[in-house]
Amino acid sequence: MTLKRNGNSYRFSFYLIGLLLLLAGSFYLHLRTGFTDFTDGQLLRILTGGGTAGENLTVFDFRMVRSVLAVLIGCGLSLSGAVFQTVSRNELASPGLLGVNAGAGLAVMLLVYFQNENTALALWETPLAAIIGAATAALFIYRLSYRTGYTLSTHTLVLTGISLTAGIHALQMLLVVRLNPTQFHTVNTWIIGSISGNTWLHAALLCPVVLLLGFFLGARYVDLNVLSLADETAIGLGLRLNRARFLYLMIAVILAACCVSIGGNIGFVGLICPHIARRLVGTNHARYLPVTLLLGAILVLLADWIGRVIIAPDEMLLGIVVSIVGAPYFLYILARTKA
Structure with a gap:
């Protein structure tokens, strides 16, 4: 038991240090590369206060605001x-598949549709609408999945989320032709x-939330470790199951909504990063969550860098790059689940 625990700790430390170094390298690469590339010496001079007004x-x-927002x-x-x-x-669950991103997207689309053409949106309006x-x-999905006197059905939760996402996308298609x-x-x-196009104000809004x-x-x-167990086991350990699920579901909704309100409907990050983290360090959330967030930061940072350089001087949107990476991995997860 002790040897296994020590082995897990060493493995977690190895992955944590490795991912932190990879994140630092990705951040540096993101700052250095763009429409105008800087050498190592030039970038170091700029970062230490010796740059010209244009370089700063x-x-x-x-660049740095994009780097911070990507993280x-x-x-x-x-x-x-x-x-x-x-x-x-369910390892296939994510904000995109459970209707959260779609609900945020429909709200933002309605906000833009009813916006007065002569006035710009305030900085807080898009995040609030999202x-x-x-x-x-999320509340609609939760209400349809919940029956009084019973624990929340996770299977119904996923199926309802997928159905709601399809319905919202249909509404978006009807609305988009009127824009x-x-x-x-x-x-x-x-x-x-x-x-x-985002600014430091957007980063200042998102940073405290995350x-x-x-x-x-x-x-x-x-609590999250207990939630991952069977319902009977979780209840036996004293967890108020429905209340805990609702609380953490709302936290996940707020996180996803704030992120997509600023970065747009970026898919697959919430799907593939937790899946990879589980394969690396297991399901203990003390290790699982830090590795998951580092993987997410690295994925979005590198995807944004690739989008800036792959067809330079033009730019590929971040969501497209993430989808190119995420879609094959999603198919792999589906094939592995069937197997």
């Missing part, structure tokens, strides 16, 4: 996916997913 603008206001969005979406998979006890849409979808070209460009970019909810989930890892 490029590194700090254009925050990757952490938030991957943590949200991990919680969804724990609550539903949270309301995502929470409404003018400017509105369509805004909505289409958001639906695909991109962090281009940090506070991430720390809360890390501190409550025992």
Whole structure:
């Protein structure tokens, strides 16, 4: 028992240090590469305060804000996916498949549709609309999956989420034909997913949400471990099952909604990162959550870097790159589940 515990600790430490180094390298690469590449010496000079006004603008206001947002969005979406998979006890669950992203997307689309063309959206309006849409979808799914006097059916939760996602996408298709070209460009970019054009204010809005909810989930890892057990076992250990599922479901919804409100409807991050983390360090959430959020940060950061350089000087939207990586892995998960 002791040898096994020590082995798990060493393996977790190995992966944690390795992923932190990979994240640092990815962050540096993201800052260094773009429309104008910098050498190592130039970037070091700029970061230590010796850059020109143009260089500082490029590194700090254009690239670094994207780097920080990519890390925050990757952490938030991957943590949200991990919680969804724990609550539903289904490794195919994610914010995108359970209707959360779709609900946020429909709310943002309605906001853009009814927006006065002569006034710009306030910074807080899109995140608020996304949270309301995502929470409404999540509450609707929860209500349909819950029966008084019974524990929440995780199978019904997943099936209802998939059905609701399909219905919301149909409504989006009906609405999109009524958008003018400017509105369509805004909505289409958001639906695909991109962090281009965001500012430090967006990072300041997202950072406390991801940090506070991430720390809360890390501190409550025992509850999440119990939630991953069978219902009878969880109840026997004293967990109020329906209340716990609702609480962590809402936390996952808020994380996903805040991230997609700024980065758009980026799929697959919340699906594949928790799955890979489980294969690396197991299901103990004390180890599982840190590895999951690091994988999410690295995936989004590298995907944004690839999108900037693969067809330079043009740019491929972040959501497309993530989908190119995520779709084959999703098919692999499906094949493995059937096997």
